[in-house]
Amino acid sequence: MKILCVSDQIDPLVYTNSIKERFADIDLVLSAGDLPMDYLEFxxxxxxxxxLFVFGNHNLKELRYYRKTFDDHISSAWDTQDLNPKGSGAVHIGSRIIREGDLIIAGLGGSLVYNHGENQFTNFQMNLEILKLIPKMLYYRITKGRFLDILLTHASPEGIHDRPDPCHRGFKAFLWFMRVFKPKYLLHGHIHLYDLSDLRTSQYHETTIINVYSHYLIDTEDKK
Incomplete structure (x- = not known):
């Protein structure tokens, strides 16, 4: 499956009349956050x-339509209602797991807390978000032989692609997630790449971590 990933910046290579021609072979789009909804609708x-998308720590004016409270019940990972409450066509997968074709995809949005704004989490709170996903991941482990294929996040893992400033530190919670549940990919945004030759891809145990800032193309057939 060929995936167009977007995050953090409205990319003129995507936001153009030639998008259909440039990305004609794309099967799926994943957004790692901090993008306006009208860009996703385009x-x-x-x-x-x-x-499919998660929210980041900016462009949150429509967050309340997709996640009215952070005190979701553990069943939220199973719930397929209210994933697209505004009819935009883009599907919110924050703290949820869905199937898209043969892929099992989980989403964990937000950033590490730095000023107590919306959609910011401590590591403890992110661990609670992960707990919501575990029942459905166990179901897929039994029925499909794996927990999931892709973890879509906004923030990066701690010590991998993150930055030392409080706003851009990564989640330690994502490290144990990768060790235990072994997704093929962790796709994140949040870390801006002002030089697109900067490091985008790293390996942690069995997971390939990719910073999908601006836009990035993935072919899952390349990793089997």
Whole structure:
């Protein structure tokens, strides 16, 4: 499956009338956060492909429509209602798991807490978000032989692609997640790459971590 990943910046290579021609072979779009909803809606309407997203720590004015409270019940990972409450076509997968084709995809949005703003979490709180996913991941482990394929996040893991300033530190919670549940990919944004030749990809145990800032293309057939 060919995936267009977007995050943090409205990319003129994506936000263009030629998007259909440039990304004609795309099967799926994943957004790692900090993008306005009208940008995602443009991608949905232009490519007519599934668009799955998590919120970051900016562009949160519509967060309340998708996640009215952070005190979700553990069943939220199973719930398929209210994933697209505004009818935009983009599907919110924050703290949820869904199947798209043969892929099992989980989402964990937000950043590490730095000023107590919206959609910021301590590591303890992120561990609670992960706990919501475990029952469904166990179901897939039994029925499909694996917990999941892709973890879509906004923030990076601690010590991998993150920065020392409080806003851009990564989650330690993601490290144990990767060790235990072994996703093929962890795709994140949040860390801006002002030089696109900077490090984007790292390996941690069995997981390939990719900073998908701006836009990035993945072909899951390349990793089997």
């Amino acid at each position: 991608i949905v309407s232009s490519l007519n492909k599934p668009v």
